[in-house]
Amino acid sequence: MSEFFSMGGYGFYIWSSFGMTLLVLVCEVIWLSRRHKALLQRLQRMARLDSGAGS
Amino acid sequence: MLTVLQCMLTRELILAIRRMSDVLTTLIFFVIVVSLFPLGIGADMDTLRTIAPGIVWVAALLASMLALGRLFNEDFADGTLEQLILTPQPLALLVLSKVVAHWLVTGVPLVLIAPLLGLQYDLPAHALWILVLSLLVGTPVLSLIGAIGAALTLGLRGGGVLISLLVLPLYVPVLIFGAGVVDAGISGLDTQAHFWLLSAFLVVALVLSPPATAAALRISIE
Amino acid sequence: MAINWFKYSSPASFYPVVDRTIPWFMGSAVLLAIIGLYLSFFTTPDVLQDQKQYYRIIFIHVPAAWMSMWLYLVMAGWAVIGLIFNTRLSFMMATALAPTGAIFTLLALWTGSFWGRTSWGTWWDWDPRLTFELILLFLFIGYMALHTAIDDPRRADRAAALLALVGVFCVPIIYYSVQCPDPNSLNCRALHQTSSLRSIESSILTSMMVMTLAYWMYSFAAVFIRLRSIMLEREKGSDWVNELLGRMK
Numbered sequence: 001m002s003e004f005f006s007m008g009g010y011g012f013y014i015w016s017s018f019g020m021t022l023l024v025l026v027c028e029v030i031w032l033s034r035r036h037k038a039l040l041q042r043l044q045r046m047a048r049l050d051s052g053a054g055s
Numbered sequence: 056m057l058t059v060l061q062c063m064l065t066r067e068l069i070l071a072i073r074r075m076s077d078v079l080t081t082l083i084f085f086v087i088v089v090s091l092f093p094l095g096i097g098a099d100m101d102t103l104r105t106i107a108p109g110i111v112w113v114a115a116l117l118a119s120m121l122a123l124g125r126l127f128n129e130d131f132a133d134g135t136l137e138q139l140i141l142t143p144q145p146l147a148l149l150v151l152s153k154v155v156a157h158w159l160v161t162g163v164p165l166v167l168i169a170p171l172l173g174l175q176y177d178l179p180a181h182a183l184w185i186l187v188l189s190l191l192v193g194t195p196v197l198s199l200i201g202a203i204g205a206a207l208t209l210g211l212r213g214g215g216v217l218i219s220l221l222v223l224p225l226y227v228p229v230l231i232f233g234a235g236v237v238d239a240g241i242s243g244l245d246t247q248a249h250f251w252l253l254s255a256f257l258v259v260a261l262v263l264s265p266p267a268t269a270a271a272l273r274i275s276i277e
Numbered sequence: 278m279a280i281n282w283f284k285y286s287s288p289a290s291f292y293p294v295v296d297r298t299i300p301w302f303m304g305s306a307v308l309l310a311i312i313g314l315y316l317s318f319f320t321t322p323d324v325l326q327d328q329k330q331y332y333r334i335i336f337i338h339v340p341a342a343w344m345s346m347w348l349y350l351v352m353a354g355w356a357v358i359g360l361i362f363n364t365r366l367s368f369m370m371a372t373a374l375a376p377t378g379a380i381f382t383l384l385a386l387w388t389g390s391f392w393g394r395t396s397w398g399t400w401w402d403w404d405p406r407l408t409f410e411l412i413l414l415f416l417f418i419g420y421m422a423l424h425t426a427i428d429d430p431r432r433a434d435r436a437a438a439l440l441a442l443v444g445v446f447c448v449p450i451i452y453y454s455v456q457c458p459d460p461n462s463l464n465c466r467a468l469h470q471t472s473s474l475r476s477i478e479s480s481i482l483t484s485m486m487v488m489t490l491a492y493w494m495y496s497f498a499a500v501f502i503r504l505r506s507i508m509l510e511r512e513k514g515s516d517w518v519n520e521l522l523g524r525m526k
């Protein structure tokens with residue numbers, strides 16, 4: 001197992017690359033999803049205000 | 056078609072002469088940047104000789120980019136640009152003549168003063184000649200490419216920084232081969248291939264840039 | 278079978294498609310990534326002498342580079358379609374693609390840097406492929422910067438689209454800069470010189486392909502999530518958006 005992690009001494013390079021990739025891609029999706037949820041909430045609030053003001 | 060070119064060119068040159076300060080700013084910036092480097096790097100002539108092509112070329116790039124502001128902004132501000140777009144003359148042609156005039160006024164002075172600056176870096180005579188030629192072929196390409204960026208960012212706030220972001224990446228191939236040919240000349244290698252490539256850039260830019268710039272102007276003005 | 282291409286060209290009709298397919302793309306991306314990573318680490322041989330494991334980086338480096346080029350081409354494609362047909366949705370697609378494209382370019386450069394450090398001894402080199410990949414990154418960023426800087430959405434769309442088109446020359450340079458005709462001439466002193474798909478062993482090729490597919494599915498998911506937000510933001514106040522919000526309560 002530890003041999004797997006050290007990767008013949010190149011562990012730092014390999015795990016930095018794989019790690020960064022995973023981190024960036026996961027963060028992108030999470031950030032985008034959060035942004036979408038926030039946008040939906042904001043739009044719904046605006047729609048409620050509009051319909052409230054209109055009626 | 057030639058009368059249109061002639062007409063625009065004359066107009067641009069007369070306007071440029073009336074605003075000599077703009078023209079001189081570009082030139083002085085170029086000279087100052089090139090002269091600053093030996094002060095910062097130290098006066099070891101061997102080092103300077105090696106880095107000279109790159110420095111002169113980068114300075115030319117930056118000066119060229121700074122000058123892009125005067126290409127369309129004044130005409131945009133007073134409404135002339137809109138009128139130019141509305142004329143029945145092909146916009147690409149008008150753009151080409153504007154860019155040519157711009158180059159004559161901001162690019163050619165750089166080319167002419169380059170040998171003096173090359174001497175500061177102790178470049179050998181044949182290298183000076185190659186430097187001048189490379190700038191002669193390269194600076195029009197810079198003006199042509201820059202015109203696209205200038206047209207896209209017309210009237211935007213933060214225009215200067217934005218234009219650098221857009222235009223500098225596109226300048227890179229010209230820089231690589233422009234500085235490369237002088238490097239080759241200094242080391243005595245064959246420079247023909249580089250010059251052919253630079254000329255090819257010029258031809259492609261002459262053909263593709265005016266229509267692209269015209270399209271960009273139309274998009275920016277509407 | 279006549280496909281009505283323009284049926285989905287309105288944001289209103291395309292939104293549900295986008296919304297529903299996101300989980301599928303994300304799911305397949307994760308699945309393919311797991312398979313790809315397993316293949317990369319456990320079924321591919323220890324190719325280089327001395328069991329140099331660092332070569333495993335290519336399993337995330339090459340697919341990322343391919344994606345960066347592909348996404349730029351797709352973005353430019355939507356830009357052209359938008360400019361020709363004047364469809365808002367095409368421009369929204371292009372705008373949604375840019376950030377993901379930039380991220381893959383960044384990843385290609387990052388992983389490539391680690392790869393270079395281990396196999397050639399240098400974190401960076403100015404060979405054509407690396408240089409133009411960097412320029413590609415600046416082109417993506419330039420697209421996003423230009424689009425953000427212009428207030429009028431129509432002008433922003435079209436100006437950024439034109440920029441994307443102008444930058445297309447980069448992609449063939451990156452792609453072909455490895456197939457150098459004369460490795461001894463001045464312009465071909467490239468570190469990437471010897472990589473060629475044909476000569477790669479099949480198990481390595483399979484892993485790379487699986488990872489590429491994983492990245493591609495991921496791109497769909499990420500771009501669609503972004504596109505969803507862009508569509509709602511741009512079309513807010515319109516009937517279909519109000520209807521959608523009403524249905525969500």
